[in-house]
Amino acid sequence: MARETKRRTNGRRSPWAAAALIGIGLLITGGVYAGASAAMAAGTDTTTASALTVEDGKKLFQANCATCHGLDLQGSGEGPSLYGVGELAVEFQVSTGRMPLQASAPQAPQKPAQFTEEQILAMAAYVQSMAPGPTFPSEETIDGQGDVARGAELFRVNCAMCHNVAAAGGALTEGKYAPGLQNTSALHMYAAMVTGPQNMPVFNDLTLTTEDKRDIISALLFLQQNESPGGFSLGSLGPVSEGLFIWIFGIGGLIAITVWITAKSN
Numbered sequence: 001m002a003r004e005t006k007r008r009t010n011g012r013r014s015p016w017a018a019a020a021l022i023g024i025g026l027l028i029t030g031g032v033y034a035g036a037s038a039a040m041a042a043g044t045d046t047t048t049a050s051a052l053t054v055e056d057g058k059k060l061f062q063a064n065c066a067t068c069h070g071l072d073l074q075g076s077g078e079g080p081s082l083y084g085v086g087e088l089a090v091e092f093q094v095s096t097g098r099m100p101l102q103a104s105a106p107q108a109p110q111k112p113a114q115f116t117e118e119q120i121l122a123m124a125a126y127v128q129s130m131a132p133g134p135t136f137p138s139e140e141t142i143d144g145q146g147d148v149a150r151g152a153e154l155f156r157v158n159c160a161m162c163h164n165v166a167a168a169g170g171a172l173t174e175g176k177y178a179p180g181l182q183n184t185s186a187l188h189m190y191a192a193m194v195t196g197p198q199n200m201p202v203f204n205d206l207t208l209t210t211e212d213k214r215d216i217i218s219a220l221l222f223l224q225q226n227e228s229p230g231g232f233s234l235g236s237l238g239p240v241s242e243g244l245f246i247w248i249f250g251i252g253g254l255i256a257i258t259v260w261i262t263a264k265s266n
Helices: 002-011 017-050 054-064 086-095 117-129 148-158 186-195 208-225 239-265
Strands: none
Touching: 054 117, 054 239, 086 186, 148 208, 186 208
16 A cells, blocks of 8 residues: 555656646747748748839839829929939939928938838839939949049049038038038939039039049049048148138147246246
8 A cells, every 4th residue: 555655656747847848838839930920021021122113113102202293203383393303313312311301491401211222213213214314324333443533633623612622512502512422322423413413513424424423433432431641631621620720729839838938937
């Protein structure tokens, strides 16, 4: 009788064993489900992003741009017609956040883009299909391998009066301004020259050839990639900021030394 009781005692399971098994099972099941869901979501996002078409671009345009530019790109009292602007202008304006415009102002400011790259390209393709215009350049045009010295000369002659000789930007009339180009991509440099956004004139091939544009882009990329050889750039604003620096710190330092020497001698 005692031997039978001992055998039953040794075979009895802990009351926590069942709970532990259930917990382990739930953890394994949850992990497998989470992994499968993440994989399916990633696959779905990729498929959706890569499947955007001109029709998708049309829907995006009608939902976000047609209020000002019209359902058929004909323009309205709130925005200009888009006939002839082409896909390059759309990509420039939307990817730099200038469009959609949030408020009326002398100039559309640059801000974070509100659409993904795929959505922007879809809208650009739709506009190109409805109102053909300037399109994307070849890779060679924006590769930055042109003649830097010649490009710098062309930039000084054609662009520096607004953008500053060091491409730091500058003020224009009536609250308008030419933006700095220190962080502008090669594609957007080309797009600005070809499409003439804001107050910028259009530089067609009769004014600046494709090779000229390539050289200018190469010079600007060179400026972006190399530090100022003179040391502190002081905003790259030229003699104004440099003279102010000398006046405040140079002459101010001499006056301070003179006062100190006089006080010490007395």
